[in-house]
Amino acid sequence: SALLPLMEQSIEKFNEIKPGNTINAQAGGSGTGLTQVLEGSVNIGNSDVYAEDKLTKEQASQLVDHKVVAQGFGVVVNKNSGIENLTKKQIQDIFSGKIKNWKEVGGKDLEILVVHRPTSSGTRATFTKKILDGNKKLENDSIGATQDSNGAVLNAMKQNNGAISYVALSYMNNEEAKNALNLIKIDGKEATAENIKSGNYDFWSWGHMYTKGEANGLTKEFIDFVGSSENSESINNLGLIPGSEIKEK
Secondary structure, three states, X not given: OOOHHHHHXXXXXHHHHOOOOOOOOOOOOHHHHHHXXXXXXXXXXXXXXXXXXXXXXXXXXXXXXXXXXXXXXXXXXXXXXXOOEEOXXXXXXXXXXXXXEHHHHOOOOOEOEEEEOOOOOHHHHHHHHHOOOOOHHHOOOOOOEEOOOHHHHHHHHHOOOOEEEEEEHHHHOOHHHHHHEEEOEEOOEOOOHHHHHHOOOOOEEEEEEEEEOOOOHHHHHHHHHHOOHHXXXXXXXOOOEEHHHOOOO
């Protein structure tokens, strides 16, 4: 679901340039996208993580990776929590259940509600790798609630003053989200495209568009368009970064 806003805008623009095609996009976890493209029920399976992280080596070898964009993620809290900055260690302690009230980290006297993503989520996989230092046990699913998409996370968080979760930055590019939630600094570092490109902010991943075998026909045309300069307005508006601008360390 992290790439859904880009897909929706890209489909609209692609159809303006090349009318007469039908392209549909649906949200789900990265595991869903990878499984469905492997089964042949979709032409393209989008993912926040490499296929090897979700599939067997033999399954992943059947897929071709198209890295179209780099996408940032952020830890978000309800504005009523009074929180604007957390250390990585504090985030780990919150998601494990060790810290239970915002007053323990300088916020208001409010019980913390942790909003998780399911284990099939690529966003969760990136959160585990980059924020939890790869320790899956630090996200305690027995506390809080679980929502199955970025959009569902935002809706749940708006309804609870003590909520915390993590979302793709593309979901924070609207006034409704900005008015209800704080995109917090992590160890004092802001979640911005500039900080991702400069290597100062590590909570990001590639946005992959996978095909079973080489892409061809309309599938190839659409993938090529998504990452092209013709689509740069949508990429930039959503806070995404063209793949060509990322230099991995």
